[in-house]
Amino acid sequence: MSAGFERLRRAAPVTARIVGAVFGGYALGALASVAALALPISAPQAVITGMLASFVVYACAVIWMFLARSARRAWAGLLIAAAPLALAAWSAASAASAAGGLLP
Amino acid sequence: MKPTRNAKPQGRGVRQSMSDLHTWAGLLAGWLLYAMFLTGTVSYFKDEISQWMRPEIAHQRVTPDPAAVAQRVTDTLGTVAAGSSEWFMQLPTTRSNVVDSFWRTPDWQPGKRAFQDATFDPSTGAKVVARDTLGGEFFYRFHFQFYYVSPIWGRWLAGLCAMFMLVAIIRGVITHKKIFVDFFTFRWGKGQRSWLDAHNALSVFGLPFHLMITYTGLVTLMMMYMPWGAHVALTTPAQQQALDRQVSAFLPPGERAGVKAPLAPVDAMVREAQARWGRDNVASVLVTNPGDTQARVVVSRGVSARVSTSPEYLLFDGASGKLLDVKDRVGAAAQTRGVLYALHMGRFGDLPLRWLYFIVSLAGTAMVGTGLVMWTVKRRQKLPDPERPHFGFRVVERLNIASIAGLSIAMTSFLWGNRLLPASLAGRADTEIRIYFVVWLATLLYALARPARRAWIELLWLAAALLALLPVLNALTTQRPFWRSVADGDWVFAGFDLMMWALAALHAALAVRSARHRPRANAADRRRAVALRHQEDA
Numbered sequence: 284m285s286a287g288f289e290r291l292r293r294a295a296p297v298t299a300r301i302v303g304a305v306f307g308g309y310a311l312g313a314l315a316s317v318a319a320l321a322l323p324i325s326a327p328q329a330v331i332t333g334m335l336a337s338f339v340v341y342a343c344a345v346i347w348m349f350l351a352r353s354a355r356r357a358w359a360g361l362l363i364a365a366a367p368l369a370l371a372a373w374s375a376a377s378a379a380s381a382a383g384g385l386l387p
Numbered sequence: 388m389k390p391t392r393n394a395k396p397q398g399r400g401v402r403q404s405m406s407d408l409h410t411w412a413g414l415l416a417g418w419l420l421y422a423m424f425l426t427g428t429v430s431y432f433k434d435e436i437s438q439w440m441r442p443e444i445a446h447q448r449v450t451p452d453p454a455a456v457a458q459r460v461t462d463t464l465g466t467v468a469a470g471s472s473e474w475f476m477q478l479p480t481t482r483s484n485v486v487d488s489f490w491r492t493p494d495w496q497p498g499k500r501a502f503q504d505a506t507f508d509p510s511t512g513a514k515v516v517a518r519d520t521l522g523g524e525f526f527y528r529f530h531f532q533f534y535y536v537s538p539i540w541g542r543w544l545a546g547l548c549a550m551f552m553l554v555a556i557i558r559g560v561i562t563h564k565k566i567f568v569d570f571f572t573f574r575w576g577k578g579q580r581s582w583l584d585a586h587n588a589l590s591v592f593g594l595p596f597h598l599m600i601t602y603t604g605l606v607t608l609m610m611m612y613m614p615w616g617a618h619v620a621l622t623t624p625a626q627q628q629a630l631d632r633q634v635s636a637f638l639p640p641g642e643r644a645g646v647k648a649p650l651a652p653v654d655a656m657v658r659e660a661q662a663r664w665g666r667d668n669v670a671s672v673l674v675t676n677p678g679d680t681q682a683r684v685v686v687s688r689g690v691s692a693r694v695s696t697s698p699e700y701l702l703f704d705g706a707s708g709k710l711l712d713v714k715d716r717v718g719a720a721a722q723t724r725g726v727l728y729a730l731h732m733g734r735f736g737d738l739p740l741r742w743l744y745f746i747v748s749l750a751g752t753a754m755v756g757t758g759l760v761m762w763t764v765k766r767r768q769k770l771p772d773p774e775r776p777h778f779g780f781r782v783v784e785r786l787n788i789a790s791i792a793g794l795s796i797a798m799t800s801f802l803w804g805n806r807l808l809p810a811s812l813a814g815r816a817d818t819e820i821r822i823y824f825v826v827w828l829a830t831l832l833y834a835l836a837r838p839a840r841r842a843w844i845e846l847l848w849l850a851a852a853l854l855a856l857l858p859v860l861n862a863l864t865t866q867r868p869f870w871r872s873v874a875d876g877d878w879v880f881a882g883f884d885l886m887m888w889a890l891a892a893l894h895a896a897l898a899v900r901s902a903r904h905r906p907r908a909n910a911a912d913r914r915r916a917v918a919l920r921h922q923e924d925a
Binding site: 343 | 408550553554557558602605606609610612613615616617619620621622626629630633634718719720721723724727
């Protein structure tokens with residue numbers, strides 16, 4: 284039992300990194316793609332810009348998740364990067380719903 | 388990277404975990420990536436493969452006039468696709484000798500296919516009289532959505548593999564400081580070291596291309612992978628359409644007036660487009676609501692002389708034939724996307740560029756392949772008893788054999804099936820594809836049943852034999868043997884035969900090398916392996 288627990292405890296940081304890389308990275312990419320709507324360009328162009336950038340953000344997030352010194356730091360970095368993107372995404376989304384869409 | 392004395396202890400742990408991730412995720416994604424790379428590589432000659440797989444259609448010496456072809460096929464669609472709200476036709480090019488067409492199913496109901504398709508003969512406008520086959524389109528579709536899984540799941544799976552690849556490449560650039568030294572270091576015939584050097588050299592040599600091709604591959608399907616921005620910003624159908632118009636010339640049919648009007652001559656519209664873009668630079672014609680006063684005709688520009696797939700087209704009133712709109716530009720972001728998309732497809736260039744794409748992609752395929760082989764070579768030396776590896780090792784080893792040597796055999800068998808199946812067979816195109824998968828599975832069973840080394844050698848020889856004999860089979864079953872193709876100046880068929888022999892030689896060379904290779908696992912080797920591992924980790 285305790286041996287099993289010990290193994291679990293040792294596997295936890297790596298698991299946390301992998302989950303953060305695969306799903307957290309995607310979430311960050313998705314957030315960036317929505318945050319791009321805050322750019323001062325027409326909606327279709329902003330949507331495409333967000334899509335193009337999202338894969339770069341995703342890839343960088345994955346690399347960060349494995350380069351950070353600890354799993355904790357990796358996750359912290361991910362959340363810190365997410366904060367401004369979330370803010371921009373949130374403002375763009377509320378602007379879009381207020382305008383009933385962002386068509387120029 | 389050399390371990391520096393003051394490196395933090397965690398540093399090595401992270402590099403190790405990155406390395407482990409590359410090793411294990413690389414193994415899982417590698418099998419799929421290898422198949423994606425190889426089928427994608429041959430897809431640069433998709434049109435030529437399709438030509439070869441329809442030998443009944445004569446070699447196209449001169450590209451027929453797109454205007455005349457468009458009119459002929461439009462006339463045919465008037466009866467074949469009567470009542471449909473939308474017709475589409477891809478006009479012949481210097482590389483394609485047929486008209487691929489599809490149309491919306493008339494009176495569509497849920498459960499029925501939304502579109503129907505057919506292939507037409509440009510010279511008559513009638514349906515082609517040729518064996519039923521998916522042609523090169525099969526490899527092309529398999530490349531990004533596999534088969535026997537829904538296209539949606541297939542594309543997500545392909546995207547996941549591509550994402551892994553992207554991370555592996557970027558990570559490689561960041562952590563691999565000795566990248567240029569490695570490029571000039573090649574240790575032939577040194578077992579694992581040679582595999583490592585080959586893997587590194589192939590990766591570095593093609594690195595800019597691999598980075599480009601992987602990223603642009605994700606871009607081709609980004610609308611599906613990252614729909615969130617569009618979900619948030621574009622809430623009405625009109626807004627969604629505004630986005631679609633930035634990336635595609637495929638206009639949906641508008642409202643019908645319900646008043647009948649014959650379609651104006653389509654050839655005149657295509658001529659107008661030719662005057663702008665050149666005789667052979669008209670890619671396709673789209674007709675919506677044919678036979679109605681609200682009919683529209685979209686004539687799209689080809690991709691030659693522009694490195695972009697962004698929509699450029701002329702929009703005509705289908706009833707009067709009047710030019711309504713000239714679409715010749717899209718926004719900056721959309722144009723960026725169009726260029727990236729075009730870079731992935733490689734259709735903008737002539738033959739030399741296509742060959743360059745083919746060769747560098749083949750190097751990419753080899754990069755994934757050598758990586759997979761390295762997994763087993765590296766571990767075999769560390770096994771307690773290399774003669775009797777444990778179960779997991781054996782499974783990986785056999786899957787490698789089937790996914791590398793087996794895939795060559797399966798793909799060639801698909802082409803053999805094209806020549807051997809009777810033309811009248813019902814469901815013929817599907818049977819060709821079934822042959823591909825059944826043969827692939829058979830190579831796996833064979834690899835499981837034989838000793839690994841024997842399986843490699845025997846399957847590589849089988850692939851070489853099938854490839855070498857394909858031109859012979861072609862000579863026996865069609866009227867277009869190699870010598871006649873050469874005499875007729877038909878370089879699609881002659882080139883195909885030559886390519887099969889070149890690939891046969893490649894497989895034979897690999898088989899000979901595998902046969903010569905003697906995996907040694909004595910104490911000295913194991914010591915070297917340990918030393919090498921340190922070198923790699925560092």
